[in-house]
Amino acid sequence: xxxxxxxxxxxxxxxxxxxxxxxxxxxxxxxxxxxxxxxxxxxxxxxxxxxxxxxxxxxxxxxxxxxxxxxxxxxxxxxxxxxxxxxxxxxxxxxxxxxxxxxxxxxxxxxxxxxxxxxxxxxxxxxxxxxxxxxxxxxxxxxxxxxxxxxxxxxxxxxxxxxxxxxxxxxxxxxxxxxxxxxxxxxxxxxxxxxxxxxxxxxxxxxxxxxxxxxxxxxxxxxxxxxxxxxxxxxxxxxxxxxxxxxxxxxxxxxxxxxxxxxxxxxxxxxxxxxxxxxxxxxxxxxxxxxxxxxxxxxxxxxxxxxxxxxxxxxxxxxxxxxxxxxxxxxxxxxxxxxxxxxxxxxxxxxxxxxxxxxxxxxxxxxxxxxxxxxxxxxxxxxxxxxxxxxxxxxxxxxxxxxxxxxxxxxxxxxxxxxxxxxxxxxxxxxxxxxxxxxx
Numbered sequence: 001x002x003x004x005x006x007x008x009x010x011x012x013x014x015x016x017x018x019x020x021x022x023x024x025x026x027x028x029x030x031x032x033x034x035x036x037x038x039x040x041x042x043x044x045x046x047x048x049x050x051x052x053x054x055x056x057x058x059x060x061x062x063x064x065x066x067x068x069x070x071x072x073x074x075x076x077x078x079x080x081x082x083x084x085x086x087x088x089x090x091x092x093x094x095x096x097x098x099x100x101x102x103x104x105x106x107x108x109x110x111x112x113x114x115x116x117x118x119x120x121x122x123x124x125x126x127x128x129x130x131x132x133x134x135x136x137x138x139x140x141x142x143x144x145x146x147x148x149x150x151x152x153x154x155x156x157x158x159x160x161x162x163x164x165x166x167x168x169x170x171x172x173x174x175x176x177x178x179x180x181x182x183x184x185x186x187x188x189x190x191x192x193x194x195x196x197x198x199x200x201x202x203x204x205x206x207x208x209x210x211x212x213x214x215x216x217x218x219x220x221x222x223x224x225x226x227x228x229x230x231x232x233x234x235x236x237x238x239x240x241x242x243x244x245x246x247x248x249x250x251x252x253x254x255x256x257x258x259x260x261x262x263x264x265x266x267x268x269x270x271x272x273x274x275x276x277x278x279x280x281x282x283x284x285x286x287x288x289x290x291x292x293x294x295x296x297x298x299x300x301x302x303x304x305x306x307x308x309x310x311x312x313x314x315x316x317x318x319x320x321x322x323x324x325x326x327x328x329x330x331x332x333x334x335x336x337x338x339x340x341x342x343x344x345x346x347x348x349x350x351x352x353x354x355x356x357x358x359x360x361x362x363x364x365x366x367x368x369x370x371x372x373x374x375x376x377x378x379x380x381x382x383x384x385x386x387x388x389x390x391x392x393x394x395x396x397x398x399x400x401x402x403x404x405x406x407x408x409x410x411x412x413x414x415x416x417x418x419x420x421x422x423x424x425x426x427x428x429x430x431x432x433x434x435x436x437x438x439x440x
Contacts, residue, residue, distance in 0.1 A: 046078060048328070048335050051093060051103040053084040056265050057287045057353050066345050070338040077335065087200045087264060104326040105336050108318050111137070111144040111396060113403040120144040121322040121329065130341055132358045137317040137396035145396060146319030148340045149349070150356040152379050153315055153391040154206040154280040155300050157289060157371070162190050162277040171301035174308045175214070175245075182254040185277045193249060194276025195417070196267025197260040201410035203267055204260055205393050206280040207249065208413045210303035211242035212392035213313035218305065221389055225399040227434070234430040244423035247416040257418055283375050286354035290369025300374050302382065312382035313391035316358050404437045405430075 052063050063081055071077045082103055084092040090110040096102050102119065114120050122142040128134035136147030158171060163181070166188040172178035182192035197204035216223050216238045226232045233239075249255045262270060271279040272292050279285065280303065289298045302310050320336040322329070339345060340359075347365040349355045354372050356379055357364065364376065382388055393401060393409050401409065412430055415421040421429065 046328070048077070048079045048105055048326070048332050049082055049101075049103045050079050050335070051082045051084065051089060051096070051106040051109065053087060053089045053108065055087075055284075056268060057284060062348070062352055066339065066348065069342050069344050070335055073338060073342075074334065077331065079335065087202060102323050102325060104323050104328075104332040105339075106321045106323075109145075109321060110400070110406070111139060111321055112400050114321075115139045115142070115144040119324055121324045121326075121333065127333075127337065130360055132360055133316050136358070137400075139397050145317055145321045146336065146340050147317045148319030148358055150314055150316045150358045150379070151283050151318070151391075152312055152356070152375070153282040153394050154210055154303065154313070155283055155285075155375055155378065156210075156303055157271070157279045157281060157285055157298055157300050159274070159277050159294075160297050160299050162188075162274075166190065166277075171299060172304050175304045175306050178304050182249070182252070182278075186253060191256050191259075191276045192254040192278055193256075194267060194271040194279045195255045195259060196262040196264060196270075197410075197414055198263040198266075200264035200267075201407070201414065202393075203262075203264050203281075204414045204417065205410050206282070207246045207255070207303075207417075208242060208409075209313055209392045209394065210280055211245045212239065213389050214303060214305045214311050215239075215242040215245070217313070217389040217392065218311050222399065224390070224392070224395060224401070228399070228402070233427075234434070235424070235427040240423050240427045243413070243416055243426050246413060247419075247423055250417040251419065255417060260414055260417060283356065283379070284353050286369070286372040286375045287352055289371035290354075295369055295371055298371050300371065300378060302378060310382055310385065310387050312379060312388050314379070314382075314388050315391045315394040315396075317396045402434065402437050404440075405434060408433045408437075 050067065052058075054060060054063070067079050067081060071079055086092070089106070089108060093103065093106055093109045093114070097119065111120055116139070122144055123146065125134065128143060128147075131147050133147045135143060137143060137145050162185065163170070166181070166184040168181050168184055172181050185192040193207070195204060195207060219238065220226065220232070223232055227234075250257055256276075259267070259270070268281075268285065268288055270276065272288070272294065286300075289295055302312050305311055319340055322332045322336050326332040346357070346359070346362060350357075350364045350368065350372070354375065356376060364372075368376075390399070393406055395401070408430065412421065412426045416423060416426045
Protein backbone atom coordinates (compact mmCIF):
# COMPACT_ATOMS: atom_id res chain seq x y z
CA UNK A 1 0.00 0.00 0.00
CA UNK A 2 1.22 3.48 -0.64
CA UNK A 3 0.63 7.01 -1.54
CA UNK A 4 2.99 7.07 -4.47
CA UNK A 5 4.02 9.11 -7.45
CA UNK A 6 4.21 9.28 -11.24
CA UNK A 7 6.82 10.43 -13.71
CA UNK A 8 6.37 11.22 -17.39
CA UNK A 9 7.94 9.79 -20.52
CA UNK A 10 10.89 12.15 -20.53
CA UNK A 11 12.90 13.72 -17.75
CA UNK A 12 11.88 17.26 -16.95
CA UNK A 13 14.35 19.97 -17.90
CA UNK A 14 14.94 20.58 -14.20
CA UNK A 15 16.09 17.00 -13.87
CA UNK A 16 18.00 16.55 -17.12
CA UNK A 17 21.01 18.50 -15.94
CA UNK A 18 24.58 17.53 -15.33
CA UNK A 19 25.58 16.37 -11.91
CA UNK A 20 29.25 17.08 -12.34
CA UNK A 21 28.94 19.77 -9.72
CA UNK A 22 27.70 17.26 -7.17
CA UNK A 23 30.35 16.11 -4.75
CA UNK A 24 29.09 12.55 -4.61
CA UNK A 25 30.74 9.16 -4.51
CA UNK A 26 29.96 5.80 -6.09
CA UNK A 27 26.37 4.66 -6.53
CA UNK A 28 24.88 2.46 -3.83
CA UNK A 29 21.32 1.60 -2.86
CA UNK A 30 21.59 0.02 0.55
CA UNK A 31 18.58 -1.40 2.32
CA UNK A 32 17.93 -1.75 6.00
CA UNK A 33 15.22 -1.42 8.58
CA UNK A 34 15.72 1.88 10.32
CA UNK A 35 19.48 1.96 9.84
CA UNK A 36 19.60 5.72 9.56
CA UNK A 37 22.68 7.75 8.84
CA UNK A 38 24.92 8.30 11.80
CA UNK A 39 24.90 12.07 11.86
CA UNK A 40 22.13 14.65 12.01
CA UNK A 41 20.36 15.95 8.92
CA UNK A 42 20.55 12.64 7.08
CA UNK A 43 24.28 11.92 7.10
CA UNK A 44 27.31 13.31 5.26
CA UNK A 45 27.14 15.47 2.17
CA UNK A 46 28.13 12.62 -0.15
CA UNK A 47 25.17 10.36 0.66
CA UNK A 48 21.45 10.90 0.21
CA UNK A 49 19.35 9.08 2.79
CA UNK A 50 15.98 7.99 1.40
CA UNK A 51 13.16 6.83 3.68
CA UNK A 52 10.98 4.16 2.06
CA UNK A 53 8.50 1.54 3.22
CA UNK A 54 7.84 -2.01 2.13
CA UNK A 55 4.61 -3.83 1.29
CA UNK A 56 3.74 -7.05 -0.52
CA UNK A 57 3.76 -4.96 -3.72
CA UNK A 58 6.79 -2.78 -2.93
CA UNK A 59 9.58 -5.20 -2.13
CA UNK A 60 13.25 -4.43 -1.37
CA UNK A 61 14.10 -5.43 -4.94
CA UNK A 62 11.53 -2.97 -6.27
CA UNK A 63 12.97 -0.06 -4.31
CA UNK A 64 16.60 -0.88 -5.04
CA UNK A 65 15.92 -1.13 -8.77
CA UNK A 66 14.01 2.16 -8.75
CA UNK A 67 16.83 3.92 -6.94
CA UNK A 68 19.40 2.48 -9.32
CA UNK A 69 17.55 3.85 -12.34
CA UNK A 70 18.11 7.35 -10.98
CA UNK A 71 21.67 6.89 -9.77
CA UNK A 72 22.61 5.36 -13.12
CA UNK A 73 21.65 8.67 -14.72
CA UNK A 74 23.79 10.57 -12.23
CA UNK A 75 27.22 8.93 -12.00
CA UNK A 76 28.60 9.36 -8.52
CA UNK A 77 25.25 9.78 -6.80
CA UNK A 78 25.09 7.65 -3.66
CA UNK A 79 21.84 6.75 -1.89
CA UNK A 80 21.28 4.95 1.38
CA UNK A 81 17.80 3.45 1.60
CA UNK A 82 16.06 3.51 4.97
CA UNK A 83 12.97 1.43 5.68
CA UNK A 84 10.10 2.35 7.98
CA UNK A 85 9.54 -0.64 10.32
CA UNK A 86 5.74 -0.22 10.00
CA UNK A 87 3.29 1.35 7.57
CA UNK A 88 3.42 4.50 9.73
CA UNK A 89 6.33 6.11 7.93
CA UNK A 90 5.23 9.54 9.19
CA UNK A 91 5.67 8.38 12.79
CA UNK A 92 9.02 6.87 11.93
CA UNK A 93 10.13 10.11 10.27
CA UNK A 94 9.28 11.89 13.51
CA UNK A 95 11.44 9.43 15.44
CA UNK A 96 14.34 10.01 13.06
CA UNK A 97 13.93 13.76 13.37
CA UNK A 98 13.94 13.54 17.18
CA UNK A 99 17.19 11.58 17.07
CA UNK A 100 18.88 13.99 14.65
CA UNK A 101 18.62 11.56 11.73
CA UNK A 102 15.91 13.19 9.61
CA UNK A 103 16.15 11.70 6.09
CA UNK A 104 17.24 13.78 3.12
CA UNK A 105 14.41 12.39 0.99
CA UNK A 106 11.15 10.70 2.04
CA UNK A 107 8.22 9.16 0.22
CA UNK A 108 4.58 9.23 1.32
CA UNK A 109 5.30 10.94 4.64
CA UNK A 110 2.52 13.32 5.68
CA UNK A 111 4.01 16.82 5.31
CA UNK A 112 1.69 18.49 7.82
CA UNK A 113 3.68 19.50 10.88
CA UNK A 114 7.06 19.00 9.24
CA UNK A 115 6.36 21.80 6.75
CA UNK A 116 5.20 24.27 9.38
CA UNK A 117 8.31 23.51 11.43
CA UNK A 118 10.55 24.40 8.49
CA UNK A 119 11.81 20.84 8.00
CA UNK A 120 10.77 20.39 4.36
CA UNK A 121 11.96 22.06 1.18
CA UNK A 122 9.27 24.12 -0.57
CA UNK A 123 9.23 23.22 -4.26
CA UNK A 124 9.35 26.20 -6.60
CA UNK A 125 6.73 26.61 -9.36
CA UNK A 126 9.36 26.14 -12.06
CA UNK A 127 10.22 22.72 -10.64
CA UNK A 128 6.60 21.52 -10.83
CA UNK A 129 5.83 22.13 -14.50
CA UNK A 130 5.46 18.44 -15.33
CA UNK A 131 2.79 17.78 -12.69
CA UNK A 132 -0.90 17.88 -13.57
CA UNK A 133 -1.81 19.40 -10.21
CA UNK A 134 1.22 21.56 -9.41
CA UNK A 135 -0.44 23.08 -6.34
CA UNK A 136 -1.69 19.75 -5.01
CA UNK A 137 -1.44 19.45 -1.24
CA UNK A 138 -0.25 23.03 -0.81
CA UNK A 139 0.31 24.24 2.74
CA UNK A 140 0.07 27.98 3.08
CA UNK A 141 0.40 28.27 -0.69
CA UNK A 142 3.61 26.21 -0.83
CA UNK A 143 4.07 22.65 -2.09
CA UNK A 144 6.30 20.44 0.05
CA UNK A 145 5.37 17.01 -1.34
CA UNK A 146 5.56 16.30 -5.05
CA UNK A 147 1.95 15.88 -6.27
CA UNK A 148 2.89 12.90 -8.36
CA UNK A 149 0.07 10.40 -8.43
CA UNK A 150 -3.65 9.92 -8.05
CA UNK A 151 -5.14 7.02 -6.15
CA UNK A 152 -8.78 6.18 -5.60
CA UNK A 153 -9.33 5.41 -1.91
CA UNK A 154 -11.27 3.21 -1.71
CA UNK A 155 -12.72 1.26 -4.54
CA UNK A 156 -14.60 -1.95 -3.74
CA UNK A 157 -13.05 -5.10 -5.19
CA UNK A 158 -15.27 -8.16 -5.30
CA UNK A 159 -15.23 -11.84 -6.19
CA UNK A 160 -17.48 -12.40 -9.19
CA UNK A 161 -17.89 -16.11 -8.46
CA UNK A 162 -19.06 -15.44 -4.91
CA UNK A 163 -21.63 -12.97 -6.17
CA UNK A 164 -22.89 -15.47 -8.73
CA UNK A 165 -23.11 -18.26 -6.16
CA UNK A 166 -25.19 -16.00 -3.89
CA UNK A 167 -27.54 -15.17 -6.76
CA UNK A 168 -26.18 -11.67 -7.35
CA UNK A 169 -26.07 -10.68 -11.02
CA UNK A 170 -23.47 -7.93 -10.76
CA UNK A 171 -22.12 -5.06 -8.66
CA UNK A 172 -24.68 -2.95 -6.78
CA UNK A 173 -25.83 0.36 -8.24
CA UNK A 174 -27.17 1.82 -4.98
CA UNK A 175 -26.33 1.57 -1.30
CA UNK A 176 -29.57 -0.30 -0.64
CA UNK A 177 -28.59 -2.85 -3.27
CA UNK A 178 -25.20 -3.29 -1.63
CA UNK A 179 -26.88 -3.99 1.71
CA UNK A 180 -29.17 -6.49 0.01
CA UNK A 181 -26.17 -8.15 -1.64
CA UNK A 182 -24.38 -8.30 1.71
CA UNK A 183 -27.39 -10.06 3.25
CA UNK A 184 -27.45 -12.61 0.40
CA UNK A 185 -23.72 -13.25 0.74
CA UNK A 186 -23.98 -13.77 4.49
CA UNK A 187 -26.92 -16.13 4.00
CA UNK A 188 -24.82 -18.16 1.55
CA UNK A 189 -22.10 -18.55 4.18
CA UNK A 190 -19.74 -15.92 2.77
CA UNK A 191 -18.36 -12.95 4.73
CA UNK A 192 -19.57 -9.90 2.79
CA UNK A 193 -16.68 -7.51 3.56
CA UNK A 194 -13.03 -8.20 4.26
CA UNK A 195 -11.73 -5.31 6.40
CA UNK A 196 -8.44 -5.34 8.29
CA UNK A 197 -6.63 -3.16 10.77
CA UNK A 198 -4.30 -4.37 13.48
CA UNK A 199 -0.84 -2.85 13.25
CA UNK A 200 -1.84 -1.23 9.95
CA UNK A 201 -4.80 0.71 11.30
CA UNK A 202 -5.25 2.66 8.06
CA UNK A 203 -6.99 -0.41 6.60
CA UNK A 204 -9.89 0.00 9.02
CA UNK A 205 -10.64 3.55 7.91
CA UNK A 206 -11.40 2.68 4.28
CA UNK A 207 -15.15 2.00 4.74
CA UNK A 208 -15.38 5.34 6.55
CA UNK A 209 -13.48 7.11 3.77
CA UNK A 210 -16.13 5.69 1.43
CA UNK A 211 -19.15 6.75 3.48
CA UNK A 212 -17.71 10.21 4.15
CA UNK A 213 -17.38 10.58 0.37
CA UNK A 214 -21.01 9.66 -0.26
CA UNK A 215 -22.64 11.24 2.80
CA UNK A 216 -20.46 14.29 3.47
CA UNK A 217 -18.05 15.30 0.72
CA UNK A 218 -20.63 14.87 -2.02
CA UNK A 219 -22.65 17.66 -0.42
CA UNK A 220 -19.68 19.74 0.77
CA UNK A 221 -16.45 19.03 -1.16
CA UNK A 222 -14.56 21.37 1.18
CA UNK A 223 -15.94 19.90 4.40
CA UNK A 224 -12.56 19.33 6.01
CA UNK A 225 -11.51 22.89 5.16
CA UNK A 226 -14.70 24.00 6.89
CA UNK A 227 -13.81 21.81 9.87
CA UNK A 228 -10.60 23.80 10.29
CA UNK A 229 -12.61 27.02 10.58
CA UNK A 230 -15.24 25.53 12.90
CA UNK A 231 -18.02 25.88 10.34
CA UNK A 232 -18.79 22.16 10.63
CA UNK A 233 -18.19 19.46 13.22
CA UNK A 234 -17.84 15.70 13.31
CA UNK A 235 -21.03 15.61 15.37
CA UNK A 236 -23.04 17.11 12.49
CA UNK A 237 -25.69 14.74 11.07
CA UNK A 238 -23.90 13.91 7.83
CA UNK A 239 -20.68 12.73 9.45
CA UNK A 240 -22.57 10.84 12.15
CA UNK A 241 -24.49 9.08 9.38
CA UNK A 242 -21.20 8.10 7.73
CA UNK A 243 -19.96 6.62 11.02
CA UNK A 244 -23.26 4.88 11.69
CA UNK A 245 -23.32 3.17 8.29
CA UNK A 246 -19.95 1.58 8.91
CA UNK A 247 -20.94 0.56 12.43
CA UNK A 248 -24.13 -1.02 11.12
CA UNK A 249 -22.20 -3.14 8.63
CA UNK A 250 -20.20 -4.61 11.49
CA UNK A 251 -23.22 -4.98 13.79
CA UNK A 252 -25.01 -7.02 11.11
CA UNK A 253 -22.02 -9.31 10.74
CA UNK A 254 -21.16 -8.03 7.28
CA UNK A 255 -17.72 -7.05 8.58
CA UNK A 256 -15.93 -9.64 10.71
CA UNK A 257 -14.97 -7.84 13.92
CA UNK A 258 -12.25 -10.38 14.69
CA UNK A 259 -10.74 -9.66 11.28
CA UNK A 260 -9.95 -6.12 12.38
CA UNK A 261 -6.88 -7.53 14.10
CA UNK A 262 -5.38 -8.56 10.73
CA UNK A 263 -2.65 -6.32 9.38
CA UNK A 264 -2.69 -5.05 5.81
CA UNK A 265 -0.73 -7.92 4.26
CA UNK A 266 -2.81 -10.56 6.02
CA UNK A 267 -6.07 -8.83 5.05
CA UNK A 268 -5.04 -8.77 1.42
CA UNK A 269 -4.07 -12.44 1.55
CA UNK A 270 -7.35 -13.32 3.25
CA UNK A 271 -9.36 -11.72 0.46
CA UNK A 272 -7.28 -13.37 -2.25
CA UNK A 273 -7.64 -16.69 -0.43
CA UNK A 274 -11.42 -16.39 -0.46
CA UNK A 275 -12.22 -14.89 2.95
CA UNK A 276 -14.73 -12.20 2.09
CA UNK A 277 -16.57 -11.30 -1.09
CA UNK A 278 -15.92 -7.54 -1.07
CA UNK A 279 -12.72 -5.70 -0.21
CA UNK A 280 -12.79 -1.90 0.21
CA UNK A 281 -9.22 -0.88 -0.56
CA UNK A 282 -7.12 1.71 -2.33
CA UNK A 283 -6.42 1.15 -6.01
CA UNK A 284 -2.93 -0.12 -5.18
CA UNK A 285 -4.63 -3.48 -4.52
CA UNK A 286 -5.13 -3.87 -8.28
CA UNK A 287 -1.45 -4.72 -8.60
CA UNK A 288 -1.70 -7.66 -6.21
CA UNK A 289 -4.98 -8.71 -7.80
CA UNK A 290 -3.47 -8.81 -11.27
CA UNK A 291 -0.55 -10.86 -9.97
CA UNK A 292 -2.91 -13.45 -8.49
CA UNK A 293 -4.30 -16.57 -10.22
CA UNK A 294 -7.84 -15.30 -9.62
CA UNK A 295 -7.43 -11.96 -11.40
CA UNK A 296 -10.24 -12.74 -13.85
CA UNK A 297 -12.59 -13.39 -10.95
CA UNK A 298 -12.06 -9.94 -9.41
CA UNK A 299 -14.29 -7.03 -10.36
CA UNK A 300 -14.45 -3.49 -9.04
CA UNK A 301 -17.08 -0.84 -8.33
CA UNK A 302 -17.33 2.50 -6.56
CA UNK A 303 -18.89 2.47 -3.08
CA UNK A 304 -22.50 3.19 -4.05
CA UNK A 305 -24.62 6.19 -3.14
CA UNK A 306 -28.27 6.15 -2.13
CA UNK A 307 -29.41 7.42 -5.54
CA UNK A 308 -26.93 5.46 -7.64
CA UNK A 309 -24.81 8.39 -8.84
CA UNK A 310 -21.11 7.53 -8.79
CA UNK A 311 -18.94 9.36 -6.26
CA UNK A 312 -15.24 8.54 -6.41
CA UNK A 313 -12.95 9.49 -3.50
CA UNK A 314 -9.42 10.11 -4.70
CA UNK A 315 -6.12 11.53 -3.46
CA UNK A 316 -3.50 13.29 -5.58
CA UNK A 317 -0.04 13.69 -4.08
CA UNK A 318 1.93 11.21 -2.08
CA UNK A 319 5.23 11.85 -3.76
CA UNK A 320 8.72 12.50 -2.52
CA UNK A 321 9.69 15.21 -0.06
CA UNK A 322 13.11 16.70 0.55
CA UNK A 323 14.47 17.81 3.88
CA UNK A 324 15.18 21.52 4.08
CA UNK A 325 18.23 20.54 6.14
CA UNK A 326 19.71 18.07 3.64
CA UNK A 327 23.48 18.51 3.61
CA UNK A 328 23.46 18.43 -0.17
CA UNK A 329 20.11 19.98 -0.99
CA UNK A 330 20.74 20.14 -4.74
CA UNK A 331 21.56 16.44 -4.88
CA UNK A 332 18.49 15.55 -2.81
CA UNK A 333 16.24 17.61 -5.11
CA UNK A 334 17.72 16.07 -8.25
CA UNK A 335 17.23 12.60 -6.84
CA UNK A 336 13.61 13.29 -5.85
CA UNK A 337 12.63 14.76 -9.20
CA UNK A 338 14.62 12.13 -11.06
CA UNK A 339 12.86 9.37 -9.14
CA UNK A 340 9.40 10.82 -9.84
CA UNK A 341 9.92 11.70 -13.49
CA UNK A 342 11.78 8.65 -14.73
CA UNK A 343 9.72 6.80 -17.38
CA UNK A 344 10.83 3.33 -16.31
CA UNK A 345 10.16 4.11 -12.67
CA UNK A 346 6.74 5.36 -13.59
CA UNK A 347 5.89 2.27 -15.58
CA UNK A 348 7.05 0.08 -12.70
CA UNK A 349 5.00 2.14 -10.26
CA UNK A 350 1.94 1.44 -12.38
CA UNK A 351 2.72 -2.27 -12.74
CA UNK A 352 3.75 -2.84 -9.11
CA UNK A 353 1.51 -0.41 -7.21
CA UNK A 354 -1.35 0.32 -9.65
CA UNK A 355 -0.86 4.07 -9.58
CA UNK A 356 -2.75 6.53 -11.80
CA UNK A 357 -0.62 9.15 -13.54
CA UNK A 358 -0.69 12.75 -12.35
CA UNK A 359 2.08 13.74 -14.76
CA UNK A 360 1.42 15.62 -17.99
CA UNK A 361 1.56 13.45 -21.08
CA UNK A 362 1.90 10.15 -19.29
CA UNK A 363 -0.23 7.10 -20.07
CA UNK A 364 0.01 3.67 -18.44
CA UNK A 365 2.16 1.07 -20.19
CA UNK A 366 0.88 -1.86 -22.19
CA UNK A 367 0.63 -5.07 -20.24
CA UNK A 368 -1.42 -3.91 -17.28
CA UNK A 369 -3.81 -6.52 -15.95
CA UNK A 370 -7.60 -6.67 -16.09
CA UNK A 371 -8.15 -5.41 -12.54
CA UNK A 372 -5.96 -2.35 -13.09
CA UNK A 373 -7.67 -1.64 -16.41
CA UNK A 374 -11.13 -1.89 -14.86
CA UNK A 375 -10.06 0.34 -11.96
CA UNK A 376 -8.49 2.91 -14.28
CA UNK A 377 -11.54 2.97 -16.56
CA UNK A 378 -13.81 3.53 -13.56
CA UNK A 379 -11.62 6.39 -12.35
CA UNK A 380 -11.40 7.97 -15.82
CA UNK A 381 -15.18 7.91 -16.17
CA UNK A 382 -15.65 9.52 -12.75
CA UNK A 383 -13.08 12.16 -13.69
CA UNK A 384 -14.85 12.82 -16.98
CA UNK A 385 -18.21 13.03 -15.20
CA UNK A 386 -16.83 15.41 -12.57
CA UNK A 387 -17.72 13.12 -9.66
CA UNK A 388 -14.30 12.94 -7.99
CA UNK A 389 -14.19 14.02 -4.33
CA UNK A 390 -11.41 14.01 -1.77
CA UNK A 391 -10.57 10.86 0.17
CA UNK A 392 -11.21 11.41 3.87
CA UNK A 393 -8.16 11.02 6.14
CA UNK A 394 -5.84 10.85 3.11
CA UNK A 395 -5.88 14.58 2.32
CA UNK A 396 -2.71 16.61 2.42
CA UNK A 397 -2.00 20.30 2.79
CA UNK A 398 -4.23 22.94 4.30
CA UNK A 399 -7.32 20.71 4.20
CA UNK A 400 -5.69 17.69 5.83
CA UNK A 401 -6.54 16.48 9.30
CA UNK A 402 -4.59 18.46 11.87
CA UNK A 403 -1.44 16.75 13.21
CA UNK A 404 -2.22 13.87 15.50
CA UNK A 405 -5.82 13.39 14.34
CA UNK A 406 -5.25 10.63 11.80
CA UNK A 407 -4.54 8.00 14.44
CA UNK A 408 -7.50 9.30 16.46
CA UNK A 409 -9.78 8.77 13.46
CA UNK A 410 -8.40 5.26 12.95
CA UNK A 411 -9.07 4.37 16.57
CA UNK A 412 -12.55 5.89 16.57
CA UNK A 413 -13.79 3.98 13.53
CA UNK A 414 -12.38 0.72 14.89
CA UNK A 415 -14.27 1.39 18.14
CA UNK A 416 -17.46 1.95 16.14
CA UNK A 417 -17.01 -1.28 14.20
CA UNK A 418 -16.21 -3.19 17.39
CA UNK A 419 -19.31 -1.80 19.09
CA UNK A 420 -17.28 0.03 21.74
CA UNK A 421 -18.61 3.45 20.70
CA UNK A 422 -21.84 4.55 19.07
CA UNK A 423 -21.59 6.77 16.00
CA UNK A 424 -22.69 9.74 18.12
CA UNK A 425 -20.13 9.03 20.85
CA UNK A 426 -17.35 8.59 18.29
CA UNK A 427 -18.25 11.89 16.62
CA UNK A 428 -18.22 13.73 19.94
CA UNK A 429 -14.89 12.13 20.77
CA UNK A 430 -13.43 13.29 17.45
CA UNK A 431 -14.62 16.85 18.10
CA UNK A 432 -13.11 16.78 21.59
CA UNK A 433 -9.77 15.45 20.35
CA UNK A 434 -9.71 17.97 17.51
CA UNK A 435 -10.16 20.81 19.98
CA UNK A 436 -7.32 19.48 22.18
CA UNK A 437 -4.90 19.06 19.30
CA UNK A 438 -5.83 22.39 17.72
CA UNK A 439 -4.96 24.14 20.97
CA UNK A 440 -1.50 22.57 21.25
